Structure formats: C-alpha cells, structure tokens
Amino acid sequence: xxxxxxxxxxxxxxxxxxxxxxxxxxxxxxxxxxxxxxxxxxxxxxxxxxxxxxxxxxxxxxxxxxxxxxxxxxxxxxxxxxxxxxxxxxxxxxxxxxxxxxxxxxxxxxxxxxxxxxxxxxxxxxxxxxxxxxxxxxxxxxxxxxxxxxxxxxxxxxxxxxxxxxxxxxxxxxxxxxxxxxxxxxxxxxxxxxxxxxxxxxxxxxxxxxxxxxxxxxxxxxxxxxxxxxxxxxxxxxxxxxxxxxxxxxxxxxxxxxxxxxxxxxxxxxxxxxxxxxxxxxxxxxxxxxxxxxxxxxxxxxxxxxxxxxxxxxxxxxxxxxxxxxxxxxxxxxxxxxxxxxxxxxxxxxxxxxxxxxxxxxxxxxxxxxxxxxxxxxxxxxxxxxxxxxxxxx
Amino acid sequence: xxxxxxxxxxxxxxxxxxxxxxxxxxxxxxxxxxxxxxxxxxxxxxxxxxxxxxxxxxxxxxxxxxxxxxxxxxxxxxxxxxxxxxxxxxxxxxxxxxxxxxxxxxxxxxxxxxxxxxxxxxxxxxxxxxxxxxxxxxxxxxxxxxxxxxxxxxxxxxxxxxxxxxxxxxxxxxxxxxxxxxxxxxxxxxxxxxxxxxxxxxxxxxxxxxxxxxxxxxxxxxxxxxxxxxxxxxxxxxxxxxxxxxxxxxxxxxxxxxxxxxxxxxxxxxxxxxxxxxxxxxxxxxxxxxxxxxxxxxxxxxxxxxxxxxxxxxxxxxxxxxxxxxxxxxxxxxxxxxxxxxxxxxxxxxxxxxxxxxxxxxxxxxxxxxxxxx
Numbered sequence: 001x002x003x004x005x006x007x008x009x010x011x012x013x014x015x016x017x018x019x020x021x022x023x024x025x026x027x028x029x030x031x032x033x034x035x036x037x038x039x040x041x042x043x044x045x046x047x048x049x050x051x052x053x054x055x056x057x058x059x060x061x062x063x064x065x066x067x068x069x070x071x072x073x074x075x076x077x078x079x080x081x082x083x084x085x086x087x088x089x090x091x092x093x094x095x096x097x098x099x100x101x102x103x104x105x106x107x108x109x110x111x112x113x114x115x116x117x118x119x120x121x122x123x124x125x126x127x128x129x130x131x132x133x134x135x136x137x138x139x140x141x142x143x144x145x146x147x148x149x150x151x152x153x154x155x156x157x158x159x160x161x162x163x164x165x166x167x168x169x170x171x172x173x174x175x176x177x178x179x180x181x182x183x184x185x186x187x188x189x190x191x192x193x194x195x196x197x198x199x200x201x202x203x204x205x206x207x208x209x210x211x212x213x214x215x216x217x218x219x220x221x222x223x224x225x226x227x228x229x230x231x232x233x234x235x236x237x238x239x240x241x242x243x244x245x246x247x248x249x250x251x252x253x254x255x256x257x258x259x260x261x262x263x264x265x266x267x268x269x270x271x272x273x274x275x276x277x278x279x280x281x282x283x284x285x286x287x288x289x290x291x292x293x294x295x296x297x298x299x300x301x302x303x304x305x306x307x308x309x310x311x312x313x314x315x316x317x318x319x320x321x322x323x324x325x326x327x328x329x330x331x332x333x334x335x336x337x338x339x340x341x342x343x344x345x346x347x348x349x350x351x352x353x354x355x356x357x358x359x360x361x362x363x364x365x366x367x368x369x370x371x372x373x374x375x376x377x378x379x380x381x382x383x384x385x386x387x388x389x390x391x392x393x394x
Numbered sequence: 395x396x397x398x399x400x401x402x403x404x405x406x407x408x409x410x411x412x413x414x415x416x417x418x419x420x421x422x423x424x425x426x427x428x429x430x431x432x433x434x435x436x437x438x439x440x441x442x443x444x445x446x447x448x449x450x451x452x453x454x455x456x457x458x459x460x461x462x463x464x465x466x467x468x469x470x471x472x473x474x475x476x477x478x479x480x481x482x483x484x485x486x487x488x489x490x491x492x493x494x495x496x497x498x499x500x501x502x503x504x505x506x507x508x509x510x511x512x513x514x515x516x517x518x519x520x521x522x523x524x525x526x527x528x529x530x531x532x533x534x535x536x537x538x539x540x541x542x543x544x545x546x547x548x549x550x551x552x553x554x555x556x557x558x559x560x561x562x563x564x565x566x567x568x569x570x571x572x573x574x575x576x577x578x579x580x581x582x583x584x585x586x587x588x589x590x591x592x593x594x595x596x597x598x599x600x601x602x603x604x605x606x607x608x609x610x611x612x613x614x615x616x617x618x619x620x621x622x623x624x625x626x627x628x629x630x631x632x633x634x635x636x637x638x639x640x641x642x643x644x645x646x647x648x649x650x651x652x653x654x655x656x657x658x659x660x661x662x663x664x665x666x667x668x669x670x671x672x673x674x675x676x677x678x679x680x681x682x683x684x685x686x687x688x689x690x691x692x693x694x695x696x697x698x699x700x701x702x703x704x705x706x707x708x709x710x711x712x713x714x715x716x717x718x719x720x721x722x723x724x725x726x727x728x729x730x731x732x733x734x735x736x737x738x739x740x741x742x743x744x745x746x747x748x749x750x751x752x753x754x755x756x757x758x759x760x761x762x763x764x765x766x767x768x
Contacts, residue, residue, distance in 0.1 A: 116578030123548020294746035
C-alpha cells in the first residue's frame with residue numbers, strides 16, 4: 001500500500017424491492033379446479049417435520065422449500081441467491097427459513113439486478129459451487145437473457161465441458177393469480193429454444209420436490225419453471241420423493257381415444273377436461289411432460305400411437321410455442337397412427353392480458369372440449385381452416 | 395463501518411477517487427518523470443520480463459494480422475499499442491489467480507503462458523475456445539461486451555469464501571463500460587467485497603465510436619466512486635506505471651480490501667479487426683500522435699538507459715519473437731481438423747436422445763465410412 005488512502009466501504013443493507021412484491025395469495029384462494037391432482041386430505045400442519053420416507057401433506061411451495069433445504073443439507077456447494085430470498089424468504093416464501101438454517105453464504109440476498117445475479121452465479125459455478133438462483137418473476141428474468149443464452153447455456157460447449165455451469169434458475173411463471181402486468185408470462189419457449197439448457201416444470205407437489213432435487217444434482221444448467229397458480233395446491237407426498245431421472249414424462253391419466261400432451265399449470269386443466277370428456281364418451285389420456293428439455297419422445301409417441309389422436313395444451317401463446325414443436329414431433333413420428341390432425345390448445349397470441357381478462361386468455365375446459373370435437377370422430381374432415389380469418393391470398 | 399468512523403464522507407470519497415491525472419513513471423522518451431503518485435515501481439527483474447512479454451505480444455500480433463490479411467485465419471482483433479496492458483495484466487497475477495479476457499486480449503493470454511495456437515482457435519475456426527480454462531485459470535475470451543465482468547466477480551467471491559487469497563482480473567474496453575453488465579459487476583463486487591480487479595483498456599474507440607460518445611465522465615476511472623469501488627487511472631502505454639498500479643490493485647484485492655477499477659489510457663493503433671477500415675473514422679494525425687507514445691519503444695529506451703537491456707539480450711528477445719512467429723505460421727498452415735460430430739459432444743454433460751439422433755443423422759450425411767469427417 002503506497003497511496004495511504006482509506007479503502008473502507010460503508011456496509012449497506014441488501015437492496016430491497018418492496019414495490020415489486022405484489023400480493024401473495026393465501027391458500028384459501030386456490031381455485032377449486034386444481035383439486036384433480038391435489039386432493040386436500042391434509043390433517044396435519046406443515047411439512048416441516050418431514051423425515052426420510054414419511055408421508056406429509058404440503059403445498060407446492062413447501063415442497064420446493066423442503067427440496068432446497070434437503071439439497072443444501074446434502075451438499076455444501078449448494079447455495080440459493082436472488083432478490084428477497086433471505087430475510088423475507090422469497091416473495092412466494094419458497095426460500096423461507098433457509099437464511100436462518102444455513103447462514104448468509106448459503107442464502108444470499110443480492111442487489112436488484114437480474115443479469116448481475118445470473119452472471120455472478122456463473123462465476124460461482126465456475127469455481128465449483130452449485131448456485132440455485134431465484135429470478136423473482138417470469139418477465140423480470142428477461143434482463144438476464146443474455147447471460148442465460150450466451151453464457152449459462154453455452155459455456156459447457158464453448159469449453160469442451162471444462163466449465164459447465166451446474167446451476168438452477170428458478171422462475172415462477174404463468175398467470176392465473178390475478179397479478180398486475182409483467183407477472184404472468186409463460187416464457188418457456190425462449191429457454192426451450194436455447195440449446196444447452198434443460199427446462200423442467202412440475203405439475204404436482206411431489207414432482208416439485210423431486211424435480212428440483214434432480215435439477216440441483218444435474219450437471220447441466222436447468223431452468224426450473226414454477227407454475228404460480230399451482231403454488232398453493234396441497235397434496236400428501238412421501239419424502240424424500242425421488243422418482244425417475246430428469247427427462248421422463250408422466251402418464252397422469254390413462255385413456256384410449258385421445259392423448260393430451262401438456263405440462264405445468266395446465267396439467268390439472270387437462271385432467272378436468274378429461275373428466276368432462278368422459279361424459280361425452282371420449283376416453284382421454286393425459287401426458288405430463290415434466291421436462292420440456294430433454295423431451296421424452298418415447299412416452300409421447302407411445303401414447304399417441306395407442307390413441308391415434310393428439311391435442312397439445314399449454315397456457316403460453318401458441319405461435320412458435322413449445323406446442324408447435326410437440327405437434328411437429330408427433331406428426332413426424334406418429335403420422336400413420338393419426339386419425340386426425342394434431343391440434344393445439346393454447347393462450348391467444350397476445351401479450352398477457354389484464355387480470356380481469358386472463359380467464360378468457362387461458363385455455364380452459366371449454367376450449368379443450370372444442371378441440372376434442374374437431375378430432376374427426378366421424379371421419380369428417382375438419383373444415384375450420386378452409387376459410388381462414390383474413391381471407392385467402394389469391 | 396460508518397462514515398463517521400472513517401473521518402467523514404469527504405475522506406471516504408477521497409479514498410476511492412483516482413488520481414487527477416494518469417499515473418506515469420516514464421515520459422514517451424522513456425525518461426523517468428515524477429508523476430507516480432506514490433506507487434511503488436516494479437522490480438527491475440519484472441520490468442525486464444515485461445519487455446520480453448511485450449515484444450512477443452507485438453510479434454504475435456503482427457503475425458496474426460498478416461495471417462488474417464492472407465485469409466489464413468478468419469479475422470484478428472489487434473491489440474497493437476496496448477502491449478503494456480496486455481503483458482502487465484498477466485504479470486500482475488499469480489498462477490493461482492484468474493484472468494477474464496476479451497477477444498482483444500490474445501496478448502494477455504500469451505503472456506500468461508497459453509499456447510499461441512490455442513489462443514487463435516476461435517479465428518482458426520475449429521473451436522470457440524482453444525485452451526483449457528481450468529488449467530490456465532483463464533476464462534474463455536468473451537465476445538459479448540462486459541458479460542465476463544459478473545463472472546469474474548462471482549468467481550472471486552467464491553474463492554474468498556473458500557478461504558483462498560486468489561484474485562480475479564477482468565479485462566474490459568472503454569466501450570464495455572457503457573454496458574449494463576459493467577455496472578452490475580462493479581456494484582456486486584463492491585457490495586460483496588469481491589477480490590476482483592477491473593482493468594479498462596481505454597483505447598479510445600469502440601470499433602468506430604469515439605470515447606466522447608461512450609461517456610461524459612471526467613475519465614472512466616471516476617465511475618468507481620459511485621459504486622464504492624476504489625479506482626485509479628494510469629498511462630496505459632507506460633509499462634512501468636501499468637505494472638506498478640496493477641500490482642497495487644491486485645494486492646489490494648488479495649488483502650481483502652475489496653475490488654479495484656483501473657483505467658489504462660492507451661490507443662488501438664490498428665483497426666478494430668482485420669475487417670475494419672479505421673480511415674473512415676479517425677485521422678492519420680491522431681494515429682501519428684500515438685505512434686510516438688509506443689509502449690515498447692518507451693520501455694526499451696528506459697531499460698537501455700538504465701543498463702538493464704543490452705544488445706545481446708535484445709537480440710535474444712527478437713530471436714524468441716521470430717521463433718514464436720514461425721510457430722504460429724506453421725501451426726496455422728497445419729489445418730486444424732476436428733470431428734464434425736464434436737459439435738454435439740459438450741452441449742450437455744450427456745447427450746439427450748434428441749442430440750444422439752441428430753449426431754447419428756450427421757454421421758449418416760458424412761457416409762458410413764466417416765469420409766468427410768474433418
């Protein structure tokens with residue numbers, strides 16, 4: 001030291017973001033339509049006493065919290081970081097109690113800067129840590145897009161595997177919770193289109209736990225999309241629930257007539273539609289992808305070849321969405337088994353609408369049943385596209 | 395620590411601000427000047443090593459530029475004129491430290507001991523990064539601007555948490571200081587007291603856009619104070635000053651005193667890359683003005699004046715430079731082959747079924763005998 005200057009930097013509180021914490025729904029607000037996968041048989045309180053292989057009833061947020069807790073206890077390289085993850089426990093309380101249990105180096109409140117958070121986490125991962133980043137909301141993850149696409153996704157390939165950033169980006173996504181704008185995007189297509197990322201999303205409480213544990217253990221970077229409107233679903237689960245390796249779809253309902261391929265928040269919607277369709281004589285099979293990347297062609301193809309009909313369902317807008325990829329893959333692989341075109345049921349191609357309109361945007365049972373009707377049950381061709389809106393281009 | 399405890403806000407600010415003019419030990423003729431701001435000069439041994447490293451960087455640079463003109467490599471972003479910063483960045487670090495270079499920092503990689511042909515891999519066209527970043531503790535050269543700055547910050551914090559005294563040195567240009575990632579990295583570095591040094595090589599142009607269009611700051615080093623990051627500015631063409639300031643900065647970080655921002659005033663003598671035409675945006679007079687400030691000539695005059703560099707030593711350095719150039723020419727001529735299927739090999743730790751299928755499809759395109767697999 002030759003300049004004799006003071007080098008002290010004042011300590012400062014972590015940047016807060018109170019204005020971005022909108023309301024967190026209470027459990028009483030859970031839409032009854034979600035009951036299909038989450039029978040509320042809860043008799044005890046929370047999942048906090050979850051021991052090995054014990055059955056407890058918990059919400060999806062509690063399952064995610066337990067997964068983080070168990071992963072952090074199992075591996076000291078695992079740490080969580082993001083905005084408000086520390087003292088607040090996350091705006092959805094997914095990181096509740098982790099600061100107290102593991103200390104600040106394992107549960108780190110960061111400045112409010114998403115590119116910085118992800119870039120910083122890349123550096124942590126380069127040094128061998130296993131960061132689990134919370135990006136507070138779907139649309140607030142966009143500032144980090146360059147870091148995700150150009151670095152998180154590519155670093156392993158750029159360095160012949162020498163610097164593969166094993167990290168998880170947790171992103172609450174999707175609508176259905178009455179949120180103000182920029183809090184309801186379904187952004188999975190951006191990530192699924194980016195080679196080098198894995199993209200998973202749970203639809204059940206048990207999967208929330210097991211998929212997050214798998215994502216944290218995975219050697220590749222994983223975008224872990226948490227469907228906000230399923231956060232408060234409750235279900236009994238056996239912990240630690242560790243199911244299949246990451247990348248396997250799950251058959252949620254067996255049926256003979258039509259396969260619905262979906263993931264995340266629309267899995268319960270598909271099951272509800274399947275019940276309604278049963279009354280009309282259609283026996284519906286529901287495939288929950290769980291993992292968008294890697295994509296489980298085997299489970300999807302086997303199902304569609306059995307049923308001969310396929311409807312792809314998601315909440316995100318349809319154009320150039322994940323459903324387009326699924327429909328193309330099914331058509332390529334199942335053409336000779338198909339009795340009808342593969343149809344997509346999705347949100348409209350609009351920016352996510354205002355809260356009072358969102359139920360008109362989200363695909364529900366009626367939109368799904370309307371698609372079922374068009375599956376050429378009587379061998380009648382679907383005439384819907386013969387006179388498309390906007391007229392013909394002569 | 396409160397501001398009261400450090401004697402008030404004014405004193406705190408004074409401790410962060412850079413010197414009002416760039417630190418200099420040598421004038422352009424290599425004569426010592428008293429503008430060193432109290433920084434300790436590097437040892438004679440380190441200064442002589444810097445001269446050799448700079449000469450090698452210059453020769454490597456002219457060779458690679460020639461190969462780019464001949465179309466033997468795709469392009470080359472020359473760092474000619476910035477050799478004091480290139481060599482200085484590498485020589486200020488210990489082997490256990492980490493370097494985060496950009497695409498213009500071939501010279502820093504070379505000076506850190508990375509194989510010249512591995513450095514050139516991206517422009518030779520067979521790999522995005524030719525060297526093992528873990529073996530050399532050098533991140534891949536960053537082509538997006540400033541995105542490596544938060545990486546260096548995160549890595550430095552992880553190293554500190556582990557209890558090591560390792561330091562990360564992030565290289566940036568003047569254009570990169572306009573990027574959001576620069577801001578976020580400095581902010582994170584200060585908040586988490588990361589042992590990281592940000593070296594901004596202010597070479598006055600971002601391709602064609604001059605410094606005046608990047609920033610209205612008094613100088614780029616003044617950006618540090620707003621983050622609580624200690625900053626300094628240095629004559630980037632004075633190798634003695636660069637070594638003195640970077641050694642101090644790295645020591646500051648290593649001692650756990652937090653990050654430091656160093657702005658080195660220099661000049662990009664060549665085009666942005668071999669594909670650029672600087673005649674469209676700057677005058678020959680300006681280039682000529684900087685030519686007389688050449689960092690290698692300045693250091694050479696200083697060393698010879700002090701009797702630290704004789705004819706024999708200079709000839710030995712020149713010979714090593716020619717050997718390096720010949721190695722580069724021969725290596726580039728020996729066309730690097732890479733299996734086409736390598737593009738699938740490291741996307742994921744284990745190829746998912748989709749990529750395994752596509753790999754097989756490419757192999758099929760190449761023919762069953764693998765002909766064309768080059």
